[in-house]
Amino acid sequence: MANCMVFHTQITSIMEVLANAAVAEICKLVDDDYAVFRLEMSQSQKDNTALRRKLQLLELKVARERAERTMRERVLGSRTSSVKILDRNRGLARGHLTGGHSSFVKPAGRNRWRDDQPITVDEGSGTSTQHVIVIESADAEAAGPRVKLEKAEGEEDLRHSRNIQTGAVGVFPIATEDSTTAPAPPRTQRIITEVSGMPNAVLKSETDKETLTVTHRLLHTGSDHGSDSERLGPLGCPPAPGPEYFPVIHQSQVHSRGDGDGDTLDTGGDDPSCSYTTEMDPGNMLLSLETQTDLSSGDWNRYSSSVYSEGCLDKKREVIVVDEVDEDVPLTWNADQTHLGEGHSQGRDFIDYKESLETNQNVATHSPLHAFRDRDTVSTSMGSSDSHSRVLFDQLLNSKDQRAMAQGGGATSGNSKEKRFLCMFCNKGFSCLQKVEIHQRVHTGVKPFSCTQCHMCFAQAGNLKIHQRVHTGVKPFSCTQCNMHFSHSSSLKRHQRIHAGEKSFSCPPV
DNA sequence: CTGGGGACGGGGCCC
């Protein structure tokens, strides 16, 4: 009996042990499964979130595109004649803009140019700065709103109008689609404006002055500066990311660099191109680009440039196609071979011009050889009238360009020995490549140096430095006679003329 | 008359 009890006890204990073990095992299994389950759950949630975001992005994209289409249609509908914009590199608009360059691009709130820098363009805000818009491809959708925002917060700067007149930077007189919104110009003007989503260039013809001012911008994609309004155009559409519309005239035979340096021009890419057709009034816009370039070398200049060597604008340079023009060939805009593809966004967009700068004394390009980046063929119904075209082409240079030409006199003037680097726009000669690169910012509007305190940006580092005295209040130049202080040395010098009794205006000696 | 930006030339330094 006692044995029986002992046995029973043992069995009981064994049962308990087994039961405990079983429970433990079950618990363990449950825990493991639970963990796995939780993992799967979280994974699913992540996927869910990602998909949802994707969906939202797509919806935004679609909405934006629809809005743009609507805008474009409205513009085309309202526009009567001058310019017909077919479309413009939307692909560029989206993906291409990443670079902060542009000329115009000024990283707001940040001081450096970065390729990945998001947008900012601010020119013209109250601080008279430039608006730069850099649109990151991934966030293209956000571009619109952001631009809008900036526009709202900044007021139009008078500088804009000034720039417009001078054509210095990509500031365009925007031919507003609604004429009622724009004050009637004091004088007769014929304004040809690109107004599609990416208004970057303007051909402005001031008939009264008989000058044709071309405002061209090199948007180093991404970089472009121009006020929002400029970039947005009358429609408020986001500007085309990169390209500036050079007044390209002609190009019956556009040779996109015959050497086929693919990385420069032929990045086909899928980006939708934009065609840019200008339908000039018959008879008044016979433009021709006469490039008196010694083409014996084969193809056109390559503009390498490092146009942005000083800044961080190392990417996305716009292509400037310098084309040979057959004088006998009717003018056509042909951007066919000047297209930029998506792949371009990472490359230089400028034709490498360095070689020609260095070597060709023969190049007497009159030319801002402007190129359209659009792949689609653009043609103008312009006739070919060489002499007339030439004149008109000369008029294409804006006033600053002309002044620059006048000052520099071109490569052929005088100091040809030292000034072997020629500006591709005005043919002015410079002693070294960097000088010409800096100079060309006059034409391109590239301003890589931005002020950290405000939205101003500058083409030259030195000018930025001087500008910052505005914020620091530093006035290192003091008058020894009256103790006045000046931030500019030239201001001091000018002031001291007063003490010297010099008259500002005196009759020149006969 | 001043403030301030745009543009250019020259010189120095470094590679």
Place this chain on the structure above:
DNA sequence: AGGGCCCCGTCCCCA
């Protein structure tokens, strides 16, 4: 030695 880069001075212009 030459080129690239940076800085500075200067002139011009406009508001």
